[in-house]
Amino acid sequence: MIKSLHARHHQLANQERQVEFLQNGIFKSGKLPTFKQKIEPLGHFPLKPAKIEIFQMNIGYMCNQVCKHCHVDAGPDRKEIMTRDTMQQCLDVLTHTTIKTLDITGGAPEMNPDFRWFVSEAHRLGVQEIIVRSNLTIITANPKYHDLPEFFKENNVRVCSSLPFYNADKTDRQRGEGVFKGSIKGLQMLNEVGYGKEGSGLILDLVYNPTGAFLPGDQMQLERDFKKELKGHFDIDFNNLFTITNIPISRFLDFLIESGNYDDYMEKLINAFNPSAVSGVMCRNTVSIDWQGFLYDCDFNQMLGLKTQESSGQNISSFDVSKLEQREIVVSQHCFACTAGAGSSCQGATI
Amino acid sequence: MDHTYYNPEDLKKFGNIGEWEKNLADKFFSYYGDVFKEGDLTAREKSLIALAVAHTVQCPYCIDAYTQDSLEKGATEKGMMEAIHVAAAIRSGATLVHGVMMMNKAKKLSM
Numbered sequence: 493m494i495k496s497l498h499a500r501h502h503q504l505a506n507q508e509r510q511v512e513f514l515q516n517g518i519f520k521s522g523k524l525p526t527f528k529q530k531i532e533p534l535g536h537f538p539l540k541p542a543k544i545e546i547f548q549m550n551i552g553y554m555c556n557q558v559c560k561h562c563h564v565d566a567g568p569d570r571k572e573i574m575t576r577d578t579m580q581q582c583l584d585v586l587t588h589t590t591i592k593t594l595d596i597t598g599g600a601p602e603m604n605p606d607f608r609w610f611v612s613e614a615h616r617l618g619v620q621e622i623i624v625r626s627n628l629t630i631i632t633a634n635p636k637y638h639d640l641p642e643f644f645k646e647n648n649v650r651v652c653s654s655l656p657f658y659n660a661d662k663t664d665r666q667r668g669e670g671v672f673k674g675s676i677k678g679l680q681m682l683n684e685v686g687y688g689k690e691g692s693g694l695i696l697d698l699v700y701n702p703t704g705a706f707l708p709g710d711q712m713q714l715e716r717d718f719k720k721e722l723k724g725h726f727d728i729d730f731n732n733l734f735t736i737t738n739i740p741i742s743r744f745l746d747f748l749i750e751s752g753n754y755d756d757y758m759e760k761l762i763n764a765f766n767p768s769a770v771s772g773v774m775c776r777n778t779v780s781i782d783w784q785g786f787l788y789d790c791d792f793n794q795m796l797g798l799k800t801q802e803s804s805g806q807n808i809s810s811f812d813v814s815k816l817e818q819r820e821i822v823v824s825q826h827c828f829a830c831t832a833g834a835g836s837s838c839q840g841a842t843i
Numbered sequence: 844m845d846h847t848y849y850n851p852e853d854l855k856k857f858g859n860i861g862e863w864e865k866n867l868a869d870k871f872f873s874y875y876g877d878v879f880k881e882g883d884l885t886a887r888e889k890s891l892i893a894l895a896v897a898h899t900v901q902c903p904y905c906i907d908a909y910t911q912d913s914l915e916k917g918a919t920e921k922g923m924m925e926a927i928h929v930a931a932a933i934r935s936g937a938t939l940v941h942g943v944m945m946m947n948k949a950k951k952l953s954m
Binding site: 709717 | 881885886887911914915916917919920921
């Protein structure tokens with residue numbers, strides 16, 4: 493298993509260093525336009541939010557996997573974990589606003605010791621939609637997680653899981669040796685309790701992201717391929733496949749630089765810039781909360797330490813929907829990944 | 844002047860061919876775009892054909908472009924190599940099948 497940038501004391505484990513990198517080099521020299529320069533003529537700068545619909549909480553960076561492209565730089569060594577007090581503050585916000593979707597991510601969110609308490613509380617309080625971004629292998633990683641499918645079902649959780657390809661070769665190269673096998677087992681266990689099965693009402697979505705420095709293909713075509721292959725080889729059913737473009741931050745940024753792909757990848761994202769994808773970027777209807785309760789425009793900005801604009805409030809303790817809906821979204825060059833081609837978000841293509 | 848005939852940067856300038864003959868370039872790019880649209884063949888199948896042909900015509904620009912495009916369309920590396928073997932088999936087959944012509948000629952000439 494590879495180590496996180498954090499454990500290696502790598503320079504890109506430093507958020508400021510990453511932000512600096514995205515602002516310098518090819519962008520400082522003027523060889524490539526900045527994100528601001530691309531959206532300004534379209535009347536989208538400063539980028540403003542629409543109605544907040546998704547409350548995305550990152551409840552800890554600890555993970556049982558160490559994927560090569562992870563934008564969180566998650567891994568077993570990461571100790572940042574959200575406390576029950578902060579979770580309670582989030583629940584208070586959710587019960588006093590009209591936000592419909594709670595999106596729980598990590599790391600492996602299930603590794604937070606208060607995960608089950610939190611999900612059960614959110615369900616009990618009537619949160620309309622609860623999404624858990626589960627990496628699948630966590631289900632079989634330890635006997636204490638074996639009943640996660642049942643737990644998800646009891647709480648009507650919508651499960652959203654990464655599976656970069658329908659074979660072991662590509663999946664394991666990105667996510668680690670044996671991950672494909674573990675993911676298949678996890679998917680079968682979810683199917684057994686009804687997830688992904690027609691008529692069950694239990695939604696199981698998969699997330700595809702490219703296994704290298706290239707863009708995702710057509711979401712519908714890839715979904716058809718995944719359904720055919722996973723059904724044919726493993727009798728697995730799922731609902732939707734979401735394609736997500738790899739964001740040039742953290743471990744994926746490290747990969748791009750180390751493999752000599754950084755300049756070309758950024759240029760590719762810019763050449764694929766789709767003006768009509770700007771209005772659909774997820775930061776316009778999402779607010780991201782980190783393990784300490786700080787607020788960000790998206791999970792990627794969270795990893796870069798780019799908090800929401802100061803005047804809109806920056807912590808869950810001062811959460812104010814009306815102020816947040818007036819804020820200016822913080823952008824940098826990594827944002828090009830969300831406006832490339834058919835657009836990209838945690839809910840897949842946006843066009 | 845560069846000291847190589849091929850420069851990867853030139854691939855990005857492909858569209859510039861229209862600067863000296865716009866009408867024909869427009870027709871070509873419009874046709875090209877339509878060719879690669881999904882039809883009875885999927886976009887991925889077309890990309891793999893393009894990859895195989897790229898190797899046959901030994902065009903570095905096309906190899907660069909369609910390696911990337913095949914990956915984006917969800918092709919496996921094994922599948923991409925299989926496509927190139929198809930091209931290689933046709934190329935070598937085309938050479939060898941002409942052996943029949945050689946045999947015909949040799950038989951005619953020989954006692």
